[in-house]
Amino acid sequence: xxxxxxxxxxxxxxxxxxxxxxxxxxxxxxxxxxxxxxxxxxxxxxxxxxxxxxxxxxxxxxxxxxxxxxxxxxxxxxxxxxxxxxxxxxxxxxxxxxxxxxxxxxxxxxxxxxxxxxxxxxxxxxxxxxxxxxxxxxxxxxxxxxxxxxxxxxxxxxxxxxxxxxxxxxxxxxxxxxxxxxxxxxxxxxxxxxxxxxxxxxxxxxxxxxxxxxxxxxxxxxxxxxxxxxxxxxxxxxxxxxxxxxxxxxxxxxxxxxxxxxxxxxxxxxxxxxxxxxxxxxxxxxxxxxxxxxxxxxxxxxxxxxxxxxxxxxxxxxxxxx
Amino acid sequence: xxxxxxxxxxxxxxxxxxxxxxxxxxxxxxxxxxxxxxxxxxxxxxxxxxxxxxxxxxxxxxxxxxxxxxxxxxxxxxxxxxxxxxxxxxxxxxxxxxxxxxxxxxxxxxxxxxxxxxxxxxxxxxxxxxxxxxxxxxxxxxxxxxxxxxxxxxxxxxxxxxxxxxxxxxxxxxxxxxxxxxxxxxxxxxxxxxxxxxxxxxxxxxxxxxxxxxxxxxxxxxxxxxxxxxxxxxxxxxxxxxxxxxxxxxxxxxxxxxxxxxxxxxxxxxxxxxxx
Numbered sequence: 001x002x003x004x005x006x007x008x009x010x011x012x013x014x015x016x017x018x019x020x021x022x023x024x025x026x027x028x029x030x031x032x033x034x035x036x037x038x039x040x041x042x043x044x045x046x047x048x049x050x051x052x053x054x055x056x057x058x059x060x061x062x063x064x065x066x067x068x069x070x071x072x073x074x075x076x077x078x079x080x081x082x083x084x085x086x087x088x089x090x091x092x093x094x095x096x097x098x099x100x101x102x103x104x105x106x107x108x109x110x111x112x113x114x115x116x117x118x119x120x121x122x123x124x125x126x127x128x129x130x131x132x133x134x135x136x137x138x139x140x141x142x143x144x145x146x147x148x149x150x151x152x153x154x155x156x157x158x159x160x161x162x163x164x165x166x167x168x169x170x171x172x173x174x175x176x177x178x179x180x181x182x183x184x185x186x187x188x189x190x191x192x193x194x195x196x197x198x199x200x201x202x203x204x205x206x207x208x209x210x211x212x213x214x215x216x217x218x219x220x221x222x223x224x225x226x227x228x229x230x231x232x233x234x235x236x237x238x239x240x241x242x243x244x245x246x247x248x249x250x251x252x253x254x255x256x257x258x259x260x261x262x263x264x265x266x267x268x269x270x271x272x273x274x275x276x277x278x279x280x281x282x283x284x285x286x287x288x289x290x291x292x293x294x295x296x297x298x299x300x301x302x303x304x305x306x307x308x309x310x311x312x313x314x315x316x317x318x319x320x321x322x
Numbered sequence: 323x324x325x326x327x328x329x330x331x332x333x334x335x336x337x338x339x340x341x342x343x344x345x346x347x348x349x350x351x352x353x354x355x356x357x358x359x360x361x362x363x364x365x366x367x368x369x370x371x372x373x374x375x376x377x378x379x380x381x382x383x384x385x386x387x388x389x390x391x392x393x394x395x396x397x398x399x400x401x402x403x404x405x406x407x408x409x410x411x412x413x414x415x416x417x418x419x420x421x422x423x424x425x426x427x428x429x430x431x432x433x434x435x436x437x438x439x440x441x442x443x444x445x446x447x448x449x450x451x452x453x454x455x456x457x458x459x460x461x462x463x464x465x466x467x468x469x470x471x472x473x474x475x476x477x478x479x480x481x482x483x484x485x486x487x488x489x490x491x492x493x494x495x496x497x498x499x500x501x502x503x504x505x506x507x508x509x510x511x512x513x514x515x516x517x518x519x520x521x522x523x524x525x526x527x528x529x530x531x532x533x534x535x536x537x538x539x540x541x542x543x544x545x546x547x548x549x550x551x552x553x554x555x556x557x558x559x560x561x562x563x564x565x566x567x568x569x570x571x572x573x574x575x576x577x578x579x580x581x582x583x584x585x586x587x588x589x590x591x592x593x594x595x596x597x598x
Contacts, residue, residue, distance in 0.1 A: 009433060010433055013433040013437075224433065224434060227430070227432035227433065227435065229423040229424060229426070229427035229430060229432075229434060230423060231423045231426045231427075232422075234423075272434070277435075277438040277441070278419060278424070278434075280419045
């Protein structure tokens with residue numbers, strides 16, 4: 001059995017560059033631009049982490065997640081978070097079902113029972129509902145009543161936040177933000193990109209996506225990405241980087257050790273995604289931003305001066321020569 | 323160590339070559355710094371000074387040379403520690419990343435590691451250790467060695483030296499005297515005071531007046547004595563001068579600096595010495 005698994009992994013590893021290439025090509029059929037966001041999303045899926053996506057409305061967040069899920073052959077669901085959304089609306093609930101004259105309790109799984117879950121505008125949900133979702137993220141299981149249900153693997157949550165409308169929202173506490181592997185930014189497209197979007201979506205037919213990889217292959221790729229060798233020097237660099245955030249001028253609270261783990265795991269996943277069998281300094285550099293930007297809290301003084309979290313990360317990276 | 327992990331054998335070969343190269347650099351650094359220190363010592367006349375005062379005790383007589391070598395190699399060791407050349411730094415940046423990752427994960431047997439090991443083995447197999455070493459470092463040091471060696475030789479066999487007056491040595495001589503005073507017993511001191519020797523250089527005092535030791539100190543220097551190494555034996559002697567003429571004694575600096583009541587006895591001493 002183990003030998004078979006090893007053989008399967010070997011086969012997946014040999015096909016990995018081709019799989020990633022086809023996956024990117026398929027996503028690019030639908031998405032225009034947003035290369036960084038797509039790369040970070042795929043890295044998050046490979047690394048087995050969750051991501052928080054921040055962008056203005058209409059920048060194809062839902063389309064990106066749906067496309068990725070479809071191209072990866074994964075189950076997809078979407079939760080539109082509102083203040084009256086209850087935890088049971090996410091996790092599922094037990095209902096009474098009548099079969100052959102007898103009544104039985106049956107668990108009706110909620111939208112969280114999918115491989116890729118898009119929690120749209122998570123900051124609109126009440127803290128209670130947010131907690132239910134975040135617990136599912138962390139434990140990868142859901143407890144309803146006295147029964148625990150394991151979530152299907154791979155399991156990936158992409159939560160979105162709208163940065164411009166803060167009224168009637170419940171911003172995620174810092175401790176819960178730490179559970180997201182990445183915070184991904186999506187920016188407005190350039191003129192050329194927007195022209196391409198017009199071209200692609202103003203006709204009769206919209207581009208369709210085909211399944212490029214199976215669920216088992218995705219799980220295999222996740223396992224293989226963890227095996228990508230990383231040097232001790234880069235591990236030290238990651239720890240130094242995270243530790244530096246804790247005593248950097250202008251930073252009130254630095255990143256936790258979860259950030260160090262996330263930095264290495266995501267660097268491995270990025271290296272694998274780009275067809276490399278080792279982690280380079282560049283992986284660490286590129287991954288530092290989405291990993292750290294939601295984990296550091298700037299002091300009032302620093303924010304008043306207009307310092308951004310990405311600037312702090314850039315300064316620390318420069319200081320450490322990474 | 324089989325299959326792709328053979329890269330460790332190639333890496334070991336490169337490491338041995340790199341280690342030898344590092345030792346060579348350390349030796350060259352040591353020699354260059356030693357020469358530099360010795361050249362400075364020669365310029366200020368330190369070897370002549372020690373050779374003169376401790377001519378009977380070889381280790382002290384050649385102490386400037388010994389110290390130069392010691393300082394040179396200690397400095398070279400510090401340099402070596404501070405500028406530790408990374409073995410992986412010898413490779414191209416991409417290969418360096420690969421080799422580093424492969425070496426740090428050499429115990430892993432995963433598929434990515436096996437493929438990385440195979441890539442690294444192929445790359446390292448095509449590298450000749452001597453080709454990737456930075457021989458320019460050796461050339462620069464050899465050039466420095468030639469220049470400094472020549473400069474030291476010139477300094478050793480010429481009269482080029484810093485304009486140092488006897489007073490520059492005063493503090494050294496005082497230190498030495500204090501050390502001698504600490505260990506010398508009273509009888510030995512008395513013996514020195516009474517029996518004036520023919521050696522007119524340095525301390526102990528050359529003359530005693532009313533049981534008072536006169537602070538008359540002569541150092542090897544221009545015409546006042548001799549430089550043990552750089553000058554002919556004949557030049558070390560004082561030229562006979564007619565008695566009474568103060569100018570006949572080139573050690574006027576010392577005489578002038580003495581209390582007037584002691585001048586006469588010192589003048590006589592030199593006259594006697596010249597006659598003898």
